[in-house]
Amino acid sequence: MSIRRFGFLLLVSLAVGALLFTQIDRIVIYKRYLSGNRPAAKIDLYNLGDAWTEQTLRQAFPGIRVSCHQYTETSDADRVCALDSGSLNGIPTLYTAFFFSSGKLSHASINVPWWSLADARHVLVSSFGPPTASQRLPHKGVRLEGWQMGNGSALLINRDRPLYPLEWNAVLWNSKSTCRKLGCFKS
Secondary structure (H helix, E strand, O other), X not given: OOHHHHHHHHHHHHHHHHHHHHOHHHHHHHHHHHHOOOOEEOOOOOOOOOOOOHHHHHXXXXXXXXXXXXXXXXXXXXXXXEEOOOEEOOEEOOEEEEEEEOOEEEEEEEEEEHHHHHHHHHHHHHHHOOOOEEOOOOEOOEOEEEEEOOOOOEEEEEOOOOOOOOOEEXXXXXXXXXXXXXXXXXX
């Protein structure tokens, strides 16, 4: 093997290694999803609300690990709880995160493998009917469609699969008070 060829292969190997190293968190999440035998969880999304606390959340999922900790990534929440289940209401999940602000549930994110986006949407349409709103154009690179829930909360889902294979889709739930702040559905 020539030195030039060896140098090229070494450079390519280092570039691939660096890319994988920067994505190690995502790789670990996908590995846990693909190799784990995590329990299925169910919850009535109509019953989620601003009054929920961490204790309410733990009571809703007996026998399923819920881990909570401080959250400092945004000002929208100060605590986050992760639900360690393989699916939620039949939607395949990498993980589900529930975000709390001042002790009350603010929003949640059901993170779905990109290849399960159609399954997630099917579950939502079967449960809630056709979406009540849909974005035609992307906002910050994402197009959403959603359901306005009777209690003032909102359920949203990414409309498109990501191009990047380690990215995932999300089903988002926003509380009534969060929707008042953000304007989940604008006329």
